[in-house]
Amino acid sequence: xxxxxxxxxxxxxxxSSREFEQSLKALAEKLGVSLEEIPDWNCCGASAAxxxxxxxxxxxxxxxxxxxxxxxxxxxLVPCAACFSRLASTVHELxxxxxxxxxxxxxxxxEYGGKTRPINILEFLGxxxxxGQGPEVIQPLACKVACYYGCLLVRPTEIVGRDRPEDxxxxxxxxxxxxxxxIDWAFKVDCCGAGLTIPRPDLVARLSxxxxxxxxxxxxxxxxxACPMCHTNLDMRRxxxxxxTGKRYTIxxxxxxxxxxxxxxVPAGELGLKRHLVPINLEKLRAGDAGPxxxxxxxx
Amino acid sequence: xSRIGVFVCHCGENIGATVDCASVAERSASLPGVVHSIDxxxxxxxxxxxxxxxxxxxxxxxxxxxxxxxxRMHEPTFRRTCSEAGLNGFLCEMANIREHCSWVHDKGExxxxxxxxxxxxxxxxxxxxxxxxxxxxxVTKTALVLGGGIAGIQASLDIANSGHxxxxxxxxxxxxxxxxxxxxxFPTLDCSQCILTPRMVEVAQHPNITLFSYSELESLDxxxxxxxxxxxxxxxxxxxxxxxxxxxxxxxxxxKKIPSExxxxxxxxxxxxxxxxxxxxxxxxxxxxxxxxxxxxxxGICKKLCPTGAIDFEQADEIVEVDVGAVVCATGFGVVQAxxxxxxxxxxxxxxxxxxxxxxxxxxSGPTLGEIRRPSDGTVPQTVVFIACAGSRDSAKGIPYCSxxxxxxxxxxxxxxxxxxxxxxxxVFYMDIRAGGKNYDEFVRRAIEEDHAHYxxxxxxxxxxxxxxxxxxxxxxxxxxxxLEIEADMVVLATAAVANPxxxxxxxxxxxSYDSYSFFSEAHPKLxxxxxxxAGIFLAxxxxxxxxxxxxxxxxxGAAAKVAALxxxxxxxxxxxxxxxxxxxxxxxxRCTGCFLCETVCPYRAIEQETLKTRDGKTVRxxxxxxxxxxxxxxxxVALCRVKAIDLDGFTNEQLYAEVRALA
Numbered sequence: 001x002x003x004x005x006x007x008x009x010x011x012x013x014x015x016s017s018r019e020f021e022q023s024l025k026a027l028a029e030k031l032g033v034s035l036e037e038i039p040d041w042n043c044c045g046a047s048a049a050x051x052x053x054x055x056x057x058x059x060x061x062x063x064x065x066x067x068x069x070x071x072x073x074x075x076x077l078v079p080c081a082a083c084f085s086r087l088a089s090t091v092h093e094l095x096x097x098x099x100x101x102x103x104x105x106x107x108x109x110x111e112y113g114g115k116t117r118p119i120n121i122l123e124f125l126g127x128x129x130x131x132g133q134g135p136e137v138i139q140p141l142a143c144k145v146a147c148y149y150g151c152l153l154v155r156p157t158e159i160v161g162r163d164r165p166e167d168x169x170x171x172x173x174x175x176x177x178x179x180x181x182x183i184d185w186a187f188k189v190d191c192c193g194a195g196l197t198i199p200r201p202d203l204v205a206r207l208s209x210x211x212x213x214x215x216x217x218x219x220x221x222x223x224x225x226a227c228p229m230c231h232t233n234l235d236m237r238r239x240x241x242x243x244x245t246g247k248r249y250t251i252x253x254x255x256x257x258x259x260x261x262x263x264x265x266v267p268a269g270e271l272g273l274k275r276h277l278v279p280i281n282l283e284k285l286r287a288g289d290a291g292p293x294x295x296x297x298x299x300x
Numbered sequence: 301x302s303r304i305g306v307f308v309c310h311c312g313e314n315i316g317a318t319v320d321c322a323s324v325a326e327r328s329a330s331l332p333g334v335v336h337s338i339d340x341x342x343x344x345x346x347x348x349x350x351x352x353x354x355x356x357x358x359x360x361x362x363x364x365x366x367x368x369x370x371x372r373m374h375e376p377t378f379r380r381t382c383s384e385a386g387l388n389g390f391l392c393e394m395a396n397i398r399e400h401c402s403w404v405h406d407k408g409e410x411x412x413x414x415x416x417x418x419x420x421x422x423x424x425x426x427x428x429x430x431x432x433x434x435x436x437x438x439v440t441k442t443a444l445v446l447g448g449g450i451a452g453i454q455a456s457l458d459i460a461n462s463g464h465x466x467x468x469x470x471x472x473x474x475x476x477x478x479x480x481x482x483x484x485x486f487p488t489l490d491c492s493q494c495i496l497t498p499r500m501v502e503v504a505q506h507p508n509i510t511l512f513s514y515s516e517l518e519s520l521d522x523x524x525x526x527x528x529x530x531x532x533x534x535x536x537x538x539x540x541x542x543x544x545x546x547x548x549x550x551x552x553x554x555x556k557k558i559p560s561e562x563x564x565x566x567x568x569x570x571x572x573x574x575x576x577x578x579x580x581x582x583x584x585x586x587x588x589x590x591x592x593x594x595x596x597x598x599x600g601i602c603k604k605l606c607p608t609g610a611i612d613f614e615q616a617d618e619i620v621e622v623d624v625g626a627v628v629c630a631t632g633f634g635v636v637q638a639x640x641x642x643x644x645x646x647x648x649x650x651x652x653x654x655x656x657x658x659x660x661x662x663x664x665s666g667p668t669l670g671e672i673r674r675p676s677d678g679t680v681p682q683t684v685v686f687i688a689c690a691g692s693r694d695s696a697k698g699i700p701y702c703s704x705x706x707x708x709x710x711x712x713x714x715x716x717x718x719x720x721x722x723x724x725x726x727x728v729f730y731m732d733i734r735a736g737g738k739n740y741d742e743f744v745r746r747a748i749e750e751d752h753a754h755y756x757x758x759x760x761x762x763x764x765x766x767x768x769x770x771x772x773x774x775x776x777x778x779x780x781x782x783x784l785e786i787e788a789d790m791v792v793l794a795t796a797a798v799a800n801p802x803x804x805x806x807x808x809x810x811x812x813s814y815d816s817y818s819f820f821s822e823a824h825p826k827l828x829x830x831x832x833x834x835a836g837i838f839l840a841x842x843x844x845x846x847x848x849x850x851x852x853x854x855x856x857x858g859a860a861a862k863v864a865a866l867x868x869x870x871x872x873x874x875x876x877x878x879x880x881x882x883x884x885x886x887x888x889x890x891r892c893t894g895c896f897l898c899e900t901v902c903p904y905r906a907i908e909q910e911t912l913k914t915r916d917g918k919t920v921r922x923x924x925x926x927x928x929x930x931x932x933x934x935x936x937x938v939a940l941c942r943v944k945a946i947d948l949d950g951f952t953n954e955q956l957y958a959e960v961r962a963l964a
Binding site: 157164166167184185186187190214217 | 642696762764765771
């Protein structure tokens, strides 16, 4: 049976992070979920709008919610952590303040009815890939992984409402399920530098550098994450990071959807892994290779 | 025709700013039966009360309505005023135009009209009031003190020294509480044990104190002056009377690796144990969860070795019933659980410890004999970070309140560490330094200026390990919010003080209320700080809110004074607001049909059975009767009675219907 659920890709998943969408769709198919894209969606406003203009910062996500409601979609999967944060914050504001809801109705010419709810990738996976159910793990991801949640996947607590915001475990549990060994590390909810990647690459180098350093020094072989912005900083900013720390990092960063889809049998070639700047060979890791930089390749 | 007087109080601005009191008095004057109606700024003051007394005499009033605050606040005051002027106190009623009107509405005519309506209702009620007289009950001059920490000890000693009997119940094997675990105490740095243990001995030896250690309250029934408590004496598996406390059993016990509660899990104890050498009573108890005899059926070494034959594996819990006249609840506080701070790694890193654990490290009776050595490898830490407000004042953690004791004990910890490790570095992360108290701020300044504790104003976001050090990541908000990383050898969390686990359950047993954090509620935050809303039950110490030792002791003495005052009278006057069953002349005798539905719903077991007999002794039928000593006047029986045979004095059906009709 195929379950239908709303889907808001946002700009990243159809642009710089196409592999996130590619792997998500492959995974959704394995899980028996059909993703219904919201018709005529627009930018959610992250990361600029809400910092510059509160009205705009709420109106953009509100329009997305209204579009979803019109299409009869009660739940919308928002894979990008930043988009999710904007949509969830907007729902929070609209439910809390009737005056804001009325004002935005004037601006947009339509009112949010409160029926549509955004869900993030962790909630989605928790629901459709629950413990002890779902498709069989075919290619266990037998390696040490550092689950990286970043800022927006589990916070702010009062809006996202996950327990243990300082030490989330959901992704760790998912990784254990697909045969990986999640490490206990210190930077799972630290900031990667996010949107400062353009104006202040030096700060991103420092913050993302600390993340890579901790994950590497604790023996992780892959960083698993769920945010296009985090991925950009941890994957694309290596040169800046290495210049800043004076160290070389070969640890790859992949999306949680890529990791799970691979474990459920989607061939590595269909996960967009080639789009990453830091090379990753899941086959090699699975063969019990200590890390991408050492030991000669063994074929399976 | 009634002669009612109406007295409208402004309560300063509380009522006067919202309600037009003069107009309420004027409107009330025209109500049928009202012969006198005035308003005054403070009716509860002496001149205000005089207005009432004079009017009663001059106008020959037979009913008084005071339109003012809640009857909880001043009903006893005004009833007393009326009886002083010769009017039965129960012919005085209060119309609550403050909490029920001025505090909850905006200023305006509608609000004034509501106040007038409330007065009108009360006038209709008071017309139907009957004079009642207080019920006199005897007082059992024995106090029950729950909790044997410093507050319970102080309260027990004070009550016992005033000549009354005390039953002290402690759930742990020894009295002493948290204070016995502390090293030195602020602001004088005198040793906690040295000032506490003599008090503990005094409790044990006092002729007026009966100590039930390792016991818990099972239930409490009755009312002020006449409670009946059931106490569960948990089975020690050791006969206290025979045991001479030689200690051979715990020396030879083979289960030696059980985390010691007294040492806050920093040391081990055996399965048969005395919590600490200075324990009172100094008699061991068997921890059946960990004892080999109880878990595997094999062992029994203690029993074989005991020179007096005191070990009794068959010993069972015992229930003891006692009659007491007052209860002092001094059950103390708890410390947040390990899982509370995933970001600080408490429970994950051995060298991240709580303040209570640091007390054990610093204590001469502790696992390191007072040397500050870190738990992981026993080395002396060179850099120690203290984190104040670990959990407190953090609504995201569900604890928005200040735990009050942490600023002071953190300064003390930093000081004790520096005194013992001169070359070491002590950092304290804090939000504000709250050192209100005699010699308190001087103490904190001493830690900073003389002992060079390095205070950093800011919070810590995370603690993690890196190359064998604990990295404390925080911010210094006084230096331009600079992010800060300190590599520490040990971290001490000044964890939030929380209510004891089980506090809600105890509150329900005692019929007392608790706040949203499960601390017990005092009757009035300012003027009745040691009483609860249940008469005869008093509070002492940190079960009411986080408190330090001087405050706990002061409150305990306060509670003891209240108990002594209660016990100073031979009998007590109780409110006569009790239910009564209808009685009339033969041949009806009573409207009661004897269904006893009232008996099944009465929460106080106040309904008794009475056999009605004719004059020549023939049984007519069995009807209900209310024991006025037990009845608390809740009115549940009245609501349930199908034939309206039960009524509540002071709140009769007739009175309440009259109130409602007055509105129509």
